[in-house]
Amino acid sequence: MKKSKINRLRAAGWRVGSVREFLELSDEDVALIELKLAVADVIRRTRQRRELTQTGLAKLIGSSQSRVAKMEAGDASVSLDLMFRTAFSLGLSANEVSKQIAKPRPARGSSKKVG
């Protein structure tokens, strides 16, 4: 295993910095992961705003609910290509996605703190 579990960790509230040395992650890897997580968040929020279920979105993009779930979880098995394509299917433009990403999101998951 190398980057198969990173997203899980990060999604669970870990600060990336804390696992970076432990796993072998380059700066670019970290940046890419954070980008994916940001896009994942945009997708989830947009889907919810559109009042779509994961299943509904899956149908919209010609995929399955599990893919959507993984996508929103920032799972390593999902590419940026699929994420952006999905965002576009939700009616977002590239610029809109960019703006949503730039904007700091309200720190979800405040429970599992890290020392």
Add this chain to the structure above:
Amino acid sequence: MKKSKINRLRAAGWRVGSVREFLELSDEDVALIELKLAVADVIRRTRQRRELTQTGLAKLIGSSQSRVAKMEAGDASVSLDLMFRTAFSLGLSANEVSKQIAKPRPARGSSKKVG
């Protein structure tokens, strides 16, 4: 063949709209292709600004010159993941990439006109 040749066409100076009906391209596909082409441009310009050859950049990202060439050509065999990772390796941040993309680039390739 479906989307294997699109980039070539587009890169050769075609307006995407003109081939859209001919090939079976959804709006999302088109948006994704344009995004890739935009990122490709950012990469090329940044590489040149850093006075790197494609071979040099390839070494930098642990890949080969041919990959870099395809990447900058917006070839369909290159993922957004690789492109962003490359942009990050060049020292760009996600926001910097976004800004570069937003900014309209100066219409490269004025030779092979269409129509």
Add this chain to the structure above:
DNA sequence: CAAGAGTATGTCGCATCGGACATACAGTCA
């Protein structure tokens, strides 16, 4: 012209991605 540097194109084998399916988990309602 030759030689070299830089870039482009095509292909191959292996690794990863993606849709599908099964199944588990979390909430809600009666």
Add this chain to the structure above:
DNA sequence: TGACTGTATGTCCGATGCGACATACTCTTG
């Protein structure tokens, strides 16, 4: 409690991406 809806997780296998290599093209320099 059971039934139902929505979400998460794990796995399979066909499809696609990637590094590598060969090779061709484009310039420049001599």
